[in-house]
Amino acid sequence: xxxxxxxxxxxxxxxxxxxxxxxxxxxxxxxxxxxxxxxxxxxxxxxxxxxxxxxxxxxxxxxxxxxxxxxxxxxxxxxxxxxxxxxxxxxxxxxxxxxxxxxxxxxxxxxxxxxxx
Numbered sequence: 001x002x003x004x005x006x007x008x009x010x011x012x013x014x015x016x017x018x019x020x021x022x023x024x025x026x027x028x029x030x031x032x033x034x035x036x037x038x039x040x041x042x043x044x045x046x047x048x049x050x051x052x053x054x055x056x057x058x059x060x061x062x063x064x065x066x067x068x069x070x071x072x073x074x075x076x077x078x079x080x081x082x083x084x085x086x087x088x089x090x091x092x093x094x095x096x097x098x099x100x101x102x103x104x105x106x107x108x109x110x111x112x113x114x115x116x117x
Contacts, residue, residue, distance in 0.1 A: 006079035006100035007072060013098075013105070014069040014081060020061065022053040030104035038094075038112050064088050077101055085112075 004012075009028060016024045026049060029035070035043045035052065043052045060066065065087045072081045077100050085092040094112035098105055 004103050005075050006077050006098060007074040009100045009103060009105060010072050010074065010079040010081055010096075010098050014072065014083075017067065020057070020066075022056040022060070023050065026050045026053055028105050029108075030101065030106045033104070033106050033108070035107075036109040038110055074098070 013025050013028050016028070026046060029046050029049050031046045032044075033046060033049060035049050037043070037052070040052060040055070043049045065085060067083050067085050069081045069083045072079065074080055079098045079100065081096045081098070083094055083096065085094065092112060094110055096108060096110045099107040
């Protein structure tokens, strides 16, 4: 059986995240994964990422914020996604960079465009 590409894993990540319960994506991360968020900081290890995802579930729901992946691409171990955050104040765009090994996310970093004045 052929292993899934990074693109396929990240498509699954976005499909799961779009359900609104961010904790469901935790199983897609390796035990020693690193996640870097431009607002909340760096999280090392699956346990810390799980805590962060619980916070995201609570805060994004309370603040009525959702995300839409506009484009996902990649192959092998590397993928990226261009996304839009939909907020009560408008839209904000960003990009996520991902590294996947053995069908688990080992690195994820988001970048955001600065808000427009």
